[in-house]
Amino acid sequence: MSFSFNETNSLKIEQLAKRYPQKKALILPLLWLTQKQEGFISDEAMTKISEISQMPYMHICSVATFYTMFKLSKSEKRVIEVCRTLSCELNGSEMIKKHLLENHSDKYEIIEVECMGACGGAPMCTLDGKYMESVTPKMLDEVLNAD
Ligand code: FES
Structure with missing residues (x-):
């Protein structure tokens, strides 16, 4: 090919x-x-x-x-990236990742990534490459359950 x-x-x-x-x-x-x-x-x-x-x-x-942001295989699931670097970790990224894995991993591929360069919005996630700032489990549920 x-x-x-x-x-x-x-x-x-x-x-x-x-x-x-x-x-x-x-x-x-x-x-x-x-x-x-x-x-x-x-x-x-x-x-x-x-x-x-x-x-x-x-x-x-x-x-x-x-670089963790590059995907080397095709995924049928939509992708959520969770930043795991210091600012995001201090602001709850581990809890965000756990919430995503427990509640949304059937529909979404959850990937941990390094700093997205938007530390002021920690904890940061992306959904299909679009940034989401100051993420909370409630915010994620609202966005992801609306899809
Ligand atoms: S540490 Fe998460 S965006 Fe910089």
Whole structure:
């Protein structure tokens, strides 16, 4: 199976390539574009990113597997990410994760991630990539049960 970027993303890549003098700097933006386009990052996509960035496949693989925000397999469930880094942990992320696992893991994939760069809104979660700030179990129940 081969992978190619859609027309919109191909145009974005052309623009990004002009911005970065070194092609290896494209790796993270290309991983993000891939995940937005496909919902996950396949081996075929990593091969394509390797070609575009002119970096070895194993380098792309090591970057994609290092960051917890990149999904390497397709999930049928919608995704909730729970930040587990210090600000969020101090504001109850462990309790949020426990609540999600006990009440919503049948419909949602619950993933722990590192700092989302929005510590002022701790505890932070994302639902399908959209940020949710100052999350409480009640707030999650209202949002998730409304789906
Ligand atoms: S520690 Fe959770 S967003 Fe920064």
